[in-house]
Amino acid sequence: MIAFDLTGLRALVIGASRGIGFAIADRYAEAGAGVAICARTEGMLEEARARIARHGRPVHAIACDAAEKASLEAAVSEAAIALGGLDILVNNASGKASGNTEEDWQAVIAVDLMATQRACRAALPHLEKSDRAAIINLSSRSALQPSPHSEAYGAAKAGLIHFTQSHAARLARKRIRVNCIAPGSTDFPGGWWDGCRTANAELYRRTEASIPFGRFGQPDDVADVALFLASPFARWITGQTILVDGGQTLAV
Numbered sequence: 384m385i386a387f388d389l390t391g392l393r394a395l396v397i398g399a400s401r402g403i404g405f406a407i408a409d410r411y412a413e414a415g416a417g418v419a420i421c422a423r424t425e426g427m428l429e430e431a432r433a434r435i436a437r438h439g440r441p442v443h444a445i446a447c448d449a450a451e452k453a454s455l456e457a458a459v460s461e462a463a464i465a466l467g468g469l470d471i472l473v474n475n476a477s478g479k480a481s482g483n484t485e486e487d488w489q490a491v492i493a494v495d496l497m498a499t500q501r502a503c504r505a506a507l508p509h510l511e512k513s514d515r516a517a518i519i520n521l522s523s524r525s526a527l528q529p530s531p532h533s534e535a536y537g538a539a540k541a542g543l544i545h546f547t548q549s550h551a552a553r554l555a556r557k558r559i560r561v562n563c564i565a566p567g568s569t570d571f572p573g574g575w576w577d578g579c580r581t582a583n584a585e586l587y588r589r590t591e592a593s594i595p596f597g598r599f600g601q602p603d604d605v606a607d608v609a610l611f612l613a614s615p616f617a618r619w620i621t622g623q624t625i626l627v628d629g630g631q632t633l634a635v
Contacts, residue, residue, distance in 0.1 A: 390415030398476030551622030567628025596629030
């Protein structure tokens with residue numbers, strides 16, 4: 384297998400205390416990058432930092448509420464100072480709304496959309512100094528298919544795909560690549576599907592059976608794509624959304 388080498392690069396992963404965000408940060412450190420991770424829960428964040436540090440790369444943990452503008456901007460600044468700059472920004476924080484209430488809409492707009500836009504803007508002065516700059520946003524397969532049960536979440540994730548394309552167009556002349564990953568149903572400890580396994584076993588079983596590859600996605604399935612998009616092998620790719628779902632969206 385080709386080894387992806389991110390030695391000397393500096394990555395900030397927002398929303399990285401567990402699941403997909405943690406797996407991405409861990410992959411980056413394994414590939415040689417210095418990493419800063421952000422999340423709200425300090426205990427989980429420190430545990431994640433310690434696990435990532437086993438790769439022997441600099442790892443900085445920063446407590447941050449992505450929904451709060453000042454907190455997020457301070458975290459980006461702290462990460463850039465700690466790492467000596469930024470080359471890679473990963474926006475993985477999500478409001479994780481599972482309904483369609485006013486509060487659900489506010490949560491996904493504040494985190495999935497506004498936090499991503501704010502993080503990109505705050506990181507831009509640092510990314511402009513890099514010759515390998517990359518931004519990776521995490522959307523969802525929910526952005527690509529209608530659902531009567533997750534209008535707020537799906538709409539926000541669809542907006543994130545549009546933002547990715549527009550932002551990529553705006554930053555192309557600066558040689559800053561902006562891409563998006565849309566994971567399918569992904570199961571990990573403490574995640575939504577992990578809870579569903581016991582809370583709604585029938586839905587869990589039915590969803591798993593509907594995936595052509597025969598299983599739920601795992602965080603590493605997504606992290607490997609994020610590793611590719613941050614690497615020189617993706618140097619000519621920008622403004623794209625890669626669906627990572629084991630064929631789930633193809634199922635009829």
